[in-house]
Each structure stands twice: as C-alpha cells, then as structure tokens.
Amino acid sequence: MAVGPASFPDMPAIEGLRLGTARAGIKTAGRRDLVVIEVPQGAAVAGSFTRNAFCAAPVTVAREHLAECTLKGAAPRYLVINTGNANAGTGETGLRDARATCAELAGLAGVEPSSVLPFSTGVIGETLPMDRLLGGLPEALRSLDQGAAGWTAAGEGILTTDTRPKGASVTVELGDETVTLNGISKGSGMIKPNMATMLAFVATDAAIAPGQLEALLREAVDRSFNCITVDGDTSTNDACMLIATGRGARVDDEHRLAVFRDALQALMIELAQAIVRDGEGASKFVSLQVDGAMTRQEALDVAFTVAHSPLVKTALAASDANWGRILAAVGRAPVADFDVERVVIDLGEVRLVEGGGRAPGYTEAAGSEVMAREEIPIRIDLGRGEASATVWTTDLTRDYVAINADYRS
Amino acid sequence: MAVGPASFPDMPAIEGLRLGTARAGIKTAGRRDLVVIEVPQGAAVAGSFTRNAFCAAPVTVAREHLAECTLKGAAPRYLVINTGNANAGTGETGLRDARATCAELAGLAGVEPSSVLPFSTGVIGETLPMDRLLGGLPEALRSLDQGAAGWTAAGEGILTTDTRPKGASVTVELGDETVTLNGISKGSGMIKPNMATMLAFVATDAAIAPGQLEALLREAVDRSFNCITVDGDTSTNDACMLIATGRGARVDDEHRLAVFRDALQALMIELAQAIVRDGEGASKFVSLQVDGAMTRQEALDVAFTVAHSPLVKTALAASDANWGRILAAVGRAPVADFDVERVVIDLGEVRLVEGGGRAPGYTEAAGSEVMAREEIPIRIDLGRGEASATVWTTDLTRDYVAINADYRS
CATH class of the missing domain: 3.60.70.12 (L-amino peptidase D-ALA esterase/amidase)
Known part of the structure; x- marks a missing residue:
C-alpha cells in the first residue's frame, strides 16, 4: 500500500x-x-x-x-x-x-x-x-x-x-x-x-x-x-x-x-x-501545518505531538474527523503558558476547532468529506506568534501492525 | 482482551x-x-x-x-x-x-x-x-x-x-x-x-x-x-x-x-x-526498568522512549525478541553524551545487548521463550549513574488499531 x-x-x-x-x-x-x-x-x-x-x-x-x-x-x-x-x-x-x-x-x-x-x-x-x-x-x-x-x-x-x-x-x-x-x-x-x-x-x-x-x-x-x-x-x-x-x-x-x-x-x-x-501500511498522506507559534521549534513540537499520536493516526486511518483527539494532542504538546482559547484547527477548508471547542457550524458530514481523501491537510493556528512549521506523516493502519509484527513469518 | x-x-x-x-x-x-x-x-x-x-x-x-x-x-x-x-x-x-x-x-x-x-x-x-x-x-x-x-x-x-x-x-x-x-x-x-x-x-x-x-x-x-x-x-x-x-x-x-x-x-x-x-488490545504486560541513569528523569526519558516506540510495541505483540528495535529506541532517547558501549539490555533472565551489540551467547530461542510470556520484564542498564525508574506498558496489536479506528462503525 x-x-x-x-x-x-x-x-x-x-x-x-x-x-x-x-x-x-x-x-x-x-x-x-x-x-x-x-x-x-x-x-x-x-x-x-x-x-x-x-x-x-x-x-x-x-x-x-x-x-x-x-x-x-x-x-x-x-x-x-x-x-x-x-x-x-x-x-x-x-x-x-x-x-x-x-x-x-x-x-x-x-x-x-x-x-x-x-x-x-x-x-x-x-x-x-x-x-x-x-x-x-x-x-x-x-x-x-x-x-x-x-x-x-x-x-x-x-x-x-x-x-x-x-x-x-x-x-x-x-x-x-x-x-x-x-x-x-x-x-x-x-x-x-x-x-x-x-x-x-x-x-x-x-x-x-x-x-x-x-x-x-x-x-x-x-x-x-x-x-x-x-x-x-x-x-x-x-x-x-x-x-x-x-x-x-x-x-x-x-x-x-x-x-x-x-x-x-x-x-x-x-x-x-x-x-x-510509501510509509508502512499508509493509506493517507497528511500535511500538518502549525502556524502562530512563538518559535519554529514550538511549531515543530506541536506538529510532531499530533503526528505521533496513535489516536490521531488511527482516526485518520478510519477517515474519522475526530477533532477531540487532535485537540487533546495539541493540549499535551510541550508548550508553556498555552491559551487553548486561541487555538484554531482547520481540516482542509473545514474549521474544526475554535474557542476551546468544536467550531460553531462544524458538521461531521463536512469533516468526513475531507477525511475520506487520500491527501489530508491539517492546519493548527496557535494564535500566539508568527512562526510556522509543516510536517508530513501517515495514518496508522492494521497493515502497519501486520507489517511490523509479522515480518518474520 | x-x-x-x-x-x-x-x-x-x-x-x-x-x-x-x-x-x-x-x-x-x-x-x-x-x-x-x-x-x-x-x-x-x-x-x-x-x-x-x-x-x-x-x-x-x-x-x-x-x-x-x-x-x-x-x-x-x-x-x-x-x-x-x-x-x-x-x-x-x-x-x-x-x-x-x-x-x-x-x-x-x-x-x-x-x-x-x-x-x-x-x-x-x-x-x-x-x-x-x-x-x-x-x-x-x-x-x-x-x-x-x-x-x-x-x-x-x-x-x-x-x-x-x-x-x-x-x-x-x-x-x-x-x-x-x-x-x-x-x-x-x-x-x-x-x-x-x-x-x-x-x-x-x-x-x-x-x-x-x-x-x-x-x-x-x-x-x-x-x-x-x-x-x-x-x-x-x-x-x-x-x-x-x-x-x-x-x-x-x-x-x-x-x-x-x-x-x-x-x-x-x-x-x-x-x-x-486492561490496555486497548493489550496482549502483553511489559515492565521496563531502567537502571544506571544519571538522574531519575533520564531513566524515565529512556523508559518512555522505548515504551512509546511503535516498532518495539509491535515486536512485543509478535513475541519477537527484536533487540535491534530496543537498542535503536534507547539510542534515540534524549540523553546527552551517551556511551552505547556501556548499555546492557536484559529480557527477563536473558541478556540481549552488551558492548554496543548483541550479547555473546544470546540465542533467538532463549529470547523467544521470554517474549512468549504474557508478562515481560525488560531491564536496561545505562551504566552511567545510580538512578532508576520503572514504567509499565503494553504491546501494540491489530486489536488496538481496530478498537481505535473502527469504534464508530
């Protein structure tokens, strides 16, 4: 795959x-x-x-x-x-x-x-x-x-x-x-x-x-x-x-x-x-862009925390616009004095999160439409500075586990 | 499970x-x-x-x-x-x-x-x-x-x-x-x-x-x-x-x-x-003990780097004593001036790694015997200090992905 x-x-x-x-x-x-x-x-x-x-x-x-x-x-x-x-x-x-x-x-x-x-x-x-x-x-x-x-x-x-x-x-x-x-x-x-x-x-x-x-x-x-x-x-x-x-x-x-x-x-x-x-078992290509950070390192820290979250990655595999998992991953990133009220999360052209929770007007149908694509852009604006970073990752699929658990058999 | x-x-x-x-x-x-x-x-x-x-x-x-x-x-x-x-x-x-x-x-x-x-x-x-x-x-x-x-x-x-x-x-x-x-x-x-x-x-x-x-x-x-x-x-x-x-x-x-x-x-x-x-999809209970660290925080950093490695976790699910994955995870832990020659890794009573590579006398049969158990103790000695820490984790199974990717269906 x-x-x-x-x-x-x-x-x-x-x-x-x-x-x-x-x-x-x-x-x-x-x-x-x-x-x-x-x-x-x-x-x-x-x-x-x-x-x-x-x-x-x-x-x-x-x-x-x-x-x-x-x-x-x-x-x-x-x-x-x-x-x-x-x-x-x-x-x-x-x-x-x-x-x-x-x-x-x-x-x-x-x-x-x-x-x-x-x-x-x-x-x-x-x-x-x-x-x-x-x-x-x-x-x-x-x-x-x-x-x-x-x-x-x-x-x-x-x-x-x-x-x-x-x-x-x-x-x-x-x-x-x-x-x-x-x-x-x-x-x-x-x-x-x-x-x-x-x-x-x-x-x-x-x-x-x-x-x-x-x-x-x-x-x-x-x-x-x-x-x-x-x-x-x-x-x-x-x-x-x-x-x-x-x-x-x-x-x-x-x-x-x-x-x-x-x-x-x-x-x-x-x-x-x-x-x-060509990631192992990958079914999605995900661009994670973090804007509004105080430093590029901070943007990278948030992007990688989200990119490494098994819960975000399994939601991506399921084409599920599970904004709660993205939000929870952003929230545990190593960023000091984080004001979650200012965070905005967009999935493609669909706004997922603002004001500390689900964006008004967000519908699961709109989120699912973007998540069903093979290439998924996620943009996270921290609202606290001018620095940005983008990282690219994949979803976490059953095939990933199969490839990595069963490769000797 | x-x-x-x-x-x-x-x-x-x-x-x-x-x-x-x-x-x-x-x-x-x-x-x-x-x-x-x-x-x-x-x-x-x-x-x-x-x-x-x-x-x-x-x-x-x-x-x-x-x-x-x-x-x-x-x-x-x-x-x-x-x-x-x-x-x-x-x-x-x-x-x-x-x-x-x-x-x-x-x-x-x-x-x-x-x-x-x-x-x-x-x-x-x-x-x-x-x-x-x-x-x-x-x-x-x-x-x-x-x-x-x-x-x-x-x-x-x-x-x-x-x-x-x-x-x-x-x-x-x-x-x-x-x-x-x-x-x-x-x-x-x-x-x-x-x-x-x-x-x-x-x-x-x-x-x-x-x-x-x-x-x-x-x-x-x-x-x-x-x-x-x-x-x-x-x-x-x-x-x-x-x-x-x-x-x-x-x-x-x-x-x-x-x-x-x-x-x-x-x-x-x-x-x-x-x-x-009771971890999602868990089939193994793993104790990761890190000894010989300079500080408890250092021991925790190494233990969590190994515990979070998807490659270590999938190897555990496969009951595969893949010491290369454990060694690679230890090697990328955030520890300064790390002398890998001093690291010793034991899987239960079996020595996996010493002197920067596979321990002399190690056999895959001995490693597999420990990995087949439900409870797996891994001990990593960094050989650079007196501090220790133990963390507990699970393996990463297909069931984990199924539970987290398919929960809405």
Missing part, C-alpha cells in the same frame, strides 16, 4: 557523476543490492547523518572518512551503498567490515581508502556477508553510467522493503546556464522492520564552495527529511549526502544562492514526501 | 465514607453511570489533575472548588462522577453544566456548592445531558453505602470502555491500630476512542494533615499513574483523588509515615497496572 501514483523520472546526466550497481546476493539472490556512486575530481560533498547514539558502523566510518577528506581539502571519490544488511549493532566486527569495504573499492579504483564513504541499510545485528559484498564490487564498477539508466538502477539498488523507487529531478536557470539537481531516496518507516531506514543521495552539477554546500544541506534536511515521520522511530543508519560536481554554473552570489536553495529544498521535500507516501 | 486474571476485592468499610450510584442513562440506558462519594466531615482531600492544556470543564471546576475548600480550612464533602460524557471541549456551556451539577447535589445534600467536586469521563465534545444527569442524583444519594457493595458499584459506575472494574485494598498496622486503604480506577488507553481516560479514587481512614496528604499523593502518582503508558496520549480529564477520613490511626511520626507511604504507593501501583493490563 502506498499513497498516490508511483513515478520515477528520467534523470538527465550530471557530467562526470556515474552510478553503478550489482546483484551481490547480500540478503536475497538476484536482486540489485550494491550501488557505487563515482564522484568526479574537484567536486564538493556534504553529509548529514543520524543522531541515534547507536549509530551503525558505516555511519561512523563515513563520518571519519569525510572528515579526513575535508582535512586534506579534497572530496570523497566514491560512495558505496549496500542494502539487505545495516551493519548496525555489530561492534568491532562491523567497523572492520565497513573499513574493509572501503579499502577493497579503493584498491579497485586506484584511490585512497579514506576517499570512499560506506552506507548500509537492512537487517540490524547481523554481520555483513563480506565475500559476497566484496565480490560484487567489480560488477558495480563495470556498470558505472552517468545517464538515466545509472540513476534508475541506483534508485532500485538502495531499497529495502520500500514498495517503489523514489527519485526526483529539477533544473533551474542561473543566468544563461542550466543547473540540474537529481536525487534518490529510500525508506518507508522511520525505521523498518529490523531494517535501517532512510538514505538519500542528491547530486548537482553546480559549483558551490564546500562550507556553503554544508549549510545548504543542513537547512534543506531540516525542512525535508527532519519534517517527516511515519512512526517516530529514528534509525541507526540514516544519512543524506549532497554532491556538487562543480562542472556547471557557479552559485556565487545572493540571487543564485536563493534560486539554488529553493530548488534544493523543493527536490529534498519531494524525496522526503515520497518516503511518507 | 486484557492481560492476567480479573479480580475485584471485597473492600472493607472506611467508616463514614459512603459511595452511591445511579443508572441515569447519560449515554447508555440501564448502565451504572453516575457515582457519588460522600466524604465525612473532618476529612482531608488531595487531588492530582491532568496537565493537558485542553483540560475538561469538570477539571477546572474541581480545581477551583478544592482551592476554595482549602482557603476555608475545610475539605470537600462530595465527589460526583459521571461516565458516558467527558464534558471536554465544551467551552462555557461545559463550565456552566459542571457548576450546575455541583449546585444541584449541594442543594440535595445541604452543603455549599464549593464542597462538591465534579468528574466526567466519556465522549469529548458533546454537552452533558443535564436533565438525565441531575435526575440521577437522588438515586445516587439514596444508595449511599459504606460497605463492600458501595465500593463495588462505584468501581463499575466509573468505567467507560474498560473491559473490567479495577479495585485494590490494603491494610497496614500502625502501632496497635489497623489502617485501611481502598481504591478504584478506570482507563484502558491513556486516552480512549474519543473517551477521556484515567480516573482514580483512593480513600483511607488514616488521620493525615492536608499538606502531608498532598505530598504523599504527588509522590505516589509520580511512581504509579505517571509511570504507565498505553499509547502516550494524555487525556483532558485525568484525575486522581486521595481522601483521608481521619477517623483512624494518626500518621504523625516518621516510622508511621514510611509505612503508610509504602502502602499507598503499592496500592496506587496496583491500580495503575490494572489500567495497563
């Missing part, structure tokens, strides 16, 4: 950036499960990683190698991603395996091991089948391709229990030059049934200074991947990487920066929303 | 404290839905109420009246509780109705309206059917009874969608006198399908100064009702009241205070656990 139509765009090439895949048999024979991304020399690479204290071995090694590259004033040359096994909760063995993967690929490609960043997603707590993984690397290198076929294969090769690949592409005009941004993502719960979750790889041909790239990535992650939730669980392996090859237009003045920033955020929001639409 | 055997004790009388009920037809004809508790003169009464900013009208009025009594150096004389309607999200009408209920009962009983505290539980957002509610008060007063029958009827009369009444009674010796504590509670989610949740009424014949009673209640609530969670949702109507009639032994020295405190905490933990055992 997923919300909305599936579509994976034909990505234009980003010159010099090539993607290769292999069927290494890491967990399942015959499926694409190993991806290599080749980054051209002279690029800049920024990364954003999980904050889970139990981060997986590849996250530790990717962070280390990225820092080493930065110290040398260079960028990583290869990203290697395996699915089927998260290499998480694997202790020293896991770190050794992640480093060995980088060393093997570095040897085959003729670069330093620290120029390779490893990523894993899949089952937690099992060691990587290193023979099969390393054995797949030559095939992945042989198939490196900078065209649409490379992106499509890579989009498939990073999936775990996703029901469909997730890709997005935009182009923007900077002066008389065209800049391309391509991205792929995977994930369908904040953490999967024993699977490690969300990965995203975004590349552009724009030329951007490394420090600026880092700042742009951080801001875009905060507005996209950090604003989605399926079940509130943060994975051990989450990572989002942004590669700028530098062969295209330079993003070097305020106007160009603004245009590029908007395009990047739009692309990453599309990739993030694709994860929610 | 509920976990463990149902049992409601034969409560001994607490002299002067009487309980009466009526079938007022508030929501469903023929069911006991109105309860009056008569408090003898000279008693002390303490209350603990929901922190939800959208608190219900009866909570506002009960707080006001309790404060008025305290100002006058007296205690409330009557508690009136209706089920079937929470009188929450009802604005000014709701406040007027709660006050009118107090005034009517006060008139019938010959006391001041501020000597009456109102409590409601049931559907949110509908106004009380005042004719039927007020019409039931004479019957409730006529049936006032200080014996076991009064307690049993009251235990039934406060239920909403609970599958069984919840009561507990203990006696302790203070010197050569016996002190009795009786209590009843209701609730089966932290908030029900459109229902407002948790109520508890505890009475004792001990003689305790009001300030001390307040402190004892606050501490006991923190160790009992504030340590349970079914779905993380806090209701608009939660309340816990503690009545000390003062006709029995005096709790007036350190030894007596310690004995009474232990008895009160044990009683309230039993009443709180009864709510978890």
Whole structure:
C-alpha cells in the first residue's frame, strides 16, 4: 500500500557523476543490492547523518572518512551503498567490515581508502556477508553510467522493503546556464522492520564552495527529511549526502544562492514526501501545518505531538474527523503558558476547532468529506506568534501492525 | 482482551465514607453511570489533575472548588462522577453544566456548592445531558453505602470502555491500630476512542494533615499513574483523588509515615497496572526498568522512549525478541553524551545487548521463550549513574488499531 501514483523520472546526466550497481546476493539472490556512486575530481560533498547514539558502523566510518577528506581539502571519490544488511549493532566486527569495504573499492579504483564513504541499510545485528559484498564490487564498477539508466538502477539498488523507487529531478536557470539537481531516496518507516531506514543521495552539477554546500544541506534536511515521520522511530543508519560536481554554473552570489536553495529544498521535500507516501501500511498522506507559534521549534513540537499520536493516526486511518483527539494532542504538546482559547484547527477548508471547542457550524458530514481523501491537510493556528512549521506523516493502519509484527513469518 | 486474571476485592468499610450510584442513562440506558462519594466531615482531600492544556470543564471546576475548600480550612464533602460524557471541549456551556451539577447535589445534600467536586469521563465534545444527569442524583444519594457493595458499584459506575472494574485494598498496622486503604480506577488507553481516560479514587481512614496528604499523593502518582503508558496520549480529564477520613490511626511520626507511604504507593501501583493490563488490545504486560541513569528523569526519558516506540510495541505483540528495535529506541532517547558501549539490555533472565551489540551467547530461542510470556520484564542498564525508574506498558496489536479506528462503525 502506498499513497498516490508511483513515478520515477528520467534523470538527465550530471557530467562526470556515474552510478553503478550489482546483484551481490547480500540478503536475497538476484536482486540489485550494491550501488557505487563515482564522484568526479574537484567536486564538493556534504553529509548529514543520524543522531541515534547507536549509530551503525558505516555511519561512523563515513563520518571519519569525510572528515579526513575535508582535512586534506579534497572530496570523497566514491560512495558505496549496500542494502539487505545495516551493519548496525555489530561492534568491532562491523567497523572492520565497513573499513574493509572501503579499502577493497579503493584498491579497485586506484584511490585512497579514506576517499570512499560506506552506507548500509537492512537487517540490524547481523554481520555483513563480506565475500559476497566484496565480490560484487567489480560488477558495480563495470556498470558505472552517468545517464538515466545509472540513476534508475541506483534508485532500485538502495531499497529495502520500500514498495517503489523514489527519485526526483529539477533544473533551474542561473543566468544563461542550466543547473540540474537529481536525487534518490529510500525508506518507508522511520525505521523498518529490523531494517535501517532512510538514505538519500542528491547530486548537482553546480559549483558551490564546500562550507556553503554544508549549510545548504543542513537547512534543506531540516525542512525535508527532519519534517517527516511515519512512526517516530529514528534509525541507526540514516544519512543524506549532497554532491556538487562543480562542472556547471557557479552559485556565487545572493540571487543564485536563493534560486539554488529553493530548488534544493523543493527536490529534498519531494524525496522526503515520497518516503511518507510509501510509509508502512499508509493509506493517507497528511500535511500538518502549525502556524502562530512563538518559535519554529514550538511549531515543530506541536506538529510532531499530533503526528505521533496513535489516536490521531488511527482516526485518520478510519477517515474519522475526530477533532477531540487532535485537540487533546495539541493540549499535551510541550508548550508553556498555552491559551487553548486561541487555538484554531482547520481540516482542509473545514474549521474544526475554535474557542476551546468544536467550531460553531462544524458538521461531521463536512469533516468526513475531507477525511475520506487520500491527501489530508491539517492546519493548527496557535494564535500566539508568527512562526510556522509543516510536517508530513501517515495514518496508522492494521497493515502497519501486520507489517511490523509479522515480518518474520 | 486484557492481560492476567480479573479480580475485584471485597473492600472493607472506611467508616463514614459512603459511595452511591445511579443508572441515569447519560449515554447508555440501564448502565451504572453516575457515582457519588460522600466524604465525612473532618476529612482531608488531595487531588492530582491532568496537565493537558485542553483540560475538561469538570477539571477546572474541581480545581477551583478544592482551592476554595482549602482557603476555608475545610475539605470537600462530595465527589460526583459521571461516565458516558467527558464534558471536554465544551467551552462555557461545559463550565456552566459542571457548576450546575455541583449546585444541584449541594442543594440535595445541604452543603455549599464549593464542597462538591465534579468528574466526567466519556465522549469529548458533546454537552452533558443535564436533565438525565441531575435526575440521577437522588438515586445516587439514596444508595449511599459504606460497605463492600458501595465500593463495588462505584468501581463499575466509573468505567467507560474498560473491559473490567479495577479495585485494590490494603491494610497496614500502625502501632496497635489497623489502617485501611481502598481504591478504584478506570482507563484502558491513556486516552480512549474519543473517551477521556484515567480516573482514580483512593480513600483511607488514616488521620493525615492536608499538606502531608498532598505530598504523599504527588509522590505516589509520580511512581504509579505517571509511570504507565498505553499509547502516550494524555487525556483532558485525568484525575486522581486521595481522601483521608481521619477517623483512624494518626500518621504523625516518621516510622508511621514510611509505612503508610509504602502502602499507598503499592496500592496506587496496583491500580495503575490494572489500567495497563486492561490496555486497548493489550496482549502483553511489559515492565521496563531502567537502571544506571544519571538522574531519575533520564531513566524515565529512556523508559518512555522505548515504551512509546511503535516498532518495539509491535515486536512485543509478535513475541519477537527484536533487540535491534530496543537498542535503536534507547539510542534515540534524549540523553546527552551517551556511551552505547556501556548499555546492557536484559529480557527477563536473558541478556540481549552488551558492548554496543548483541550479547555473546544470546540465542533467538532463549529470547523467544521470554517474549512468549504474557508478562515481560525488560531491564536496561545505562551504566552511567545510580538512578532508576520503572514504567509499565503494553504491546501494540491489530486489536488496538481496530478498537481505535473502527469504534464508530
């Protein structure tokens, strides 16, 4: 089950950036499960990683190698991603395996091991089948391709229990030059049934200074991947990487920066929303917009309290405009000196709550009409400030429980 | 579905404290839905109420009246509780109705309206059917009874969608006198399908100064009702009241205070656990003990992060010893400078995690054996301090979603 139509765009090439895949048999024979991304020399690479204290071995090694590259004033040359096994909760063995993967690929490609960043997603707590993984690397290198076929294969090769690949592409005009941004993502719960979750790889041909790239990535992650939730669980392996090859237009003045920033955020929001639409058991795509907060953090706190409420999520699954549950969730959000009389809650174009209770004129028929849709916008105005935030989530269905309780059977 | 055997004790009388009920037809004809508790003169009464900013009208009025009594150096004389309607999200009408209920009962009983505290539980957002509610008060007063029958009827009369009444009674010796504590509670989610949740009424014949009673209640609530969670949702109507009639032994020295405190905490933990055992769709009763924390708050933060994880809860429903999910939940708890290498996780007598990954010697067979039980103890040692906390929760089953998504159909 997923919300909305599936579509994976034909990505234009980003010159010099090539993607290769292999069927290494890491967990399942015959499926694409190993991806290599080749980054051209002279690029800049920024990364954003999980904050889970139990981060997986590849996250530790990717962070280390990225820092080493930065110290040398260079960028990583290869990203290697395996699915089927998260290499998480694997202790020293896991770190050794992640480093060995980088060393093997570095040897085959003729670069330093620290120029390779490893990523894993899949089952937690099992060691990587290193023979099969390393054995797949030559095939992945042989198939490196900078065209649409490379992106499509890579989009498939990073999936775990996703029901469909997730890709997005935009182009923007900077002066008389065209800049391309391509991205792929995977994930369908904040953490999967024993699977490690969300990965995203975004590349552009724009030329951007490394420090600026880092700042742009951080801001875009905060507005996209950090604003989605399926079940509130943060994975051990989450990572989002942004590669700028530098062969295209330079993003070097305020106007160009603004245009590029908007395009990047739009692309990453599309990739993030694709994860929610493919959320485990999801039958609804819900936008939760909170306005009138004192700070953006306050708006986010309220939005996530509502988005994580099992009672709100089950009401959404039932297409029931149960405003009492939304109101109760807003009321328990961590907001100081909250005047509930000023809160207004709208479901699409229908006013649900004002003045501390059900809005006058509200009818269950009107609420049910909006709730029956696949895409449901909820807007909560706290009436106490100017800050806003939007988060995207799904409903909580029997299928979610079935997927997460029965996945071994 | 509920976990463990149902049992409601034969409560001994607490002299002067009487309980009466009526079938007022508030929501469903023929069911006991109105309860009056008569408090003898000279008693002390303490209350603990929901922190939800959208608190219900009866909570506002009960707080006001309790404060008025305290100002006058007296205690409330009557508690009136209706089920079937929470009188929450009802604005000014709701406040007027709660006050009118107090005034009517006060008139019938010959006391001041501020000597009456109102409590409601049931559907949110509908106004009380005042004719039927007020019409039931004479019957409730006529049936006032200080014996076991009064307690049993009251235990039934406060239920909403609970599958069984919840009561507990203990006696302790203070010197050569016996002190009795009786209590009843209701609730089966932290908030029900459109229902407002948790109520508890505890009475004792001990003689305790009001300030001390307040402190004892606050501490006991923190160790009992504030340590349970079914779905993380806090209701608009939660309340816990503690009545000390003062006709029995005096709790007036350190030894007596310690004995009474232990008895009160044990009683309230039993009443709180009864709510978890009757949790919506629950098939497991889970004790989550966190040790080795720097502070109790830190221990609670970790325990609740695990207890609220949908992935942990669905694994529990599946009797799957999925230690990766527990580890990932511990890792995302809000704890600063967390050294995951020091974390130890035990499932009953089986060690699941140590040294940042699966414990050596752990087998899935051993884990599954513990997970198959109805009562599951999980112990997490953070290895960084001396503080501990225990919370109690349930699994997340298909029945939970069915109850909460389909309750209108």
